[in-house]
Amino acid sequence: MDETRDYETILAALQEIEAEVRACTACALHKGRTRAVPGEGPVNAEIMFIGEAPGRNEDQQGRPFVGQAGQLLQELLDEIGLTRNDVWIGNVVKCRPPGNRDPQPEEIAACAGYLERQIDLLQPKLIATLGRFSMEKFFPGARITRVHGKAKRDGTRVLIPLFHPAYVLRNMAAMPDAIRDIRKIPRLLDRLEQVLAEEAAGIAVPPEPEAPPEEPEQLSLF
Ligand code: URA
Ligand code: SF4
Numbered sequence: 001m002d003e004t005r006d007y008e009t010i011l012a013a014l015q016e017i018e019a020e021v022r023a024c025t026a027c028a029l030h031k032g033r034t035r036a037v038p039g040e041g042p043v044n045a046e047i048m049f050i051g052e053a054p055g056r057n058e059d060q061q062g063r064p065f066v067g068q069a070g071q072l073l074q075e076l077l078d079e080i081g082l083t084r085n086d087v088w089i090g091n092v093v094k095c096r097p098p099g100n101r102d103p104q105p106e107e108i109a110a111c112a113g114y115l116e117r118q119i120d121l122l123q124p125k126l127i128a129t130l131g132r133f134s135m136e137k138f139f140p141g142a143r144i145t146r147v148h149g150k151a152k153r154d155g156t157r158v159l160i161p162l163f164h165p166a167y168v169l170r171n172m173a174a175m176p177d178a179i180r181d182i183r184k185i186p187r188l189l190d191r192l193e194q195v196l197a198e199e200a201a202g203i204a205v206p207p208e209p210e211a212p213p214e215e216p217e218q219l220s221l222f
Contacts (some may be wrong), residue, residue, distance in 0.1 A: 010121050012044045021094045022062075027110035029095035031104075035062030037157050039090020039118060047087040047185065048124040049073065050115065052131040053103050059096035064089045065165075072165040073130075076182045090115065090121055092134050097168055098113065103133055106185055112137075125157050128182075131164035149181035151188050156196060184218055 001007075018038040023210050024030060037054040039085070040063060049065075057067035065084070074084055093103040093111045103111075115137075129135040135142055138159045139152070151160040160181070168178045198204075 005044075005123075007043045012119065013121050014043065015131065017114055017121075021114055024094070024114075025208060026094075027107045029093065029097060029107055032098045033095040036094045037062055037064050037091060037096075038114070039064055039088065039095055041088025041090075041122075041196065042085065043122070045086070045088040045122055046125045046189065047082075048122060048127045049087055049089045049118065049162075050127060050129050050134045050137075051089070051091045052133045053091050053093035053100075054096040055100055055166075056096070064091055068169060069165040072169055076165065079179055079182055084212055088118075089186045091117065092137060108133060125155075126185060127157060127159050127191060128185070129159070129161045131167070135161045148177060149184060151184065153192070153195075156192075158192050160184065 007166070016187055021038040024036060029138070030036075033054075034112075037058045041048070050119055051065060051069075054064065055067055058064055062162045070084075073089070077083060077087065083126045092115055094114060095111075097103050097107070129137065132144065135144060135147075138154075139147060139161055142161065144161060144163065147161050148163050149160065151158050153159075162181050163174050163178045165178075
């Protein structure tokens with residue numbers, strides 16, 4: 001808990017966004033939805049996982065990542081001692097595209113404001129993107145096969161692109177990388193805290209010592 005933040009007001013604002021999303025008709029996806037999926041997590045979440053769009057199970061339950069991909073996400077969170085109740089989980093697009101087709105640019109644009117407001121309210125220390133459309137928002141032009149697991153600092157937070165769990169389920173060969181990538185998160189948070197404290201104290205931050213060869217990208221962007 002950050003004592004300087006008014007969690008009651010933040011929670012009320014988050015709930016207001018959820019209500020807006022559930023009633024939203026700003027793009028054509030509202031026509032086919034059973035339920036919109038605003039996203040969920042504790043008001044003091046330090047980590048946000050941002051996926052693509054709801055699938056069939058999510059559309060039925062109104063909750064993100066509750067199908068097979070969600071099961072794998074939970075298993076990956078286990079790797080770092082977290083459960084889905086410890087983190088915020090949501091999507092760039094809040095309503096299910098018909099037949100799980102890709103969200104269209106105009107749908108992503110129409111929906112973007114909700115996620116941006118959620119990020120502004122939650123002020124996460126780390127945002128992990130899951131999938132192409134979420135990555136594109138934070139790492140424009142990046143290719144997941146090249147940048148997965150490579151963190152980048154963005155002001156007072158860290159961004160890290162991860163494989164989408166649904167992709168890992170279709171390509172089990174990606175599993176070791178998916179596990180290695182998520183295991184970086186605790187160290188990234190520690191390192192961020194250290195760097196921010198040093199900067200606040202006016203101490204010049206020395207460059208990272210050379211990373212071990214199996215993790216050449218690990219905190220090199222800090
Ligand atoms: N895939 C996503 O991108 N989001 C969900 O909520 C579920 C599956
Ligand atoms: Fe509104 Fe987003 Fe749903 Fe489109 S996808 S109707 S913009 S909440």
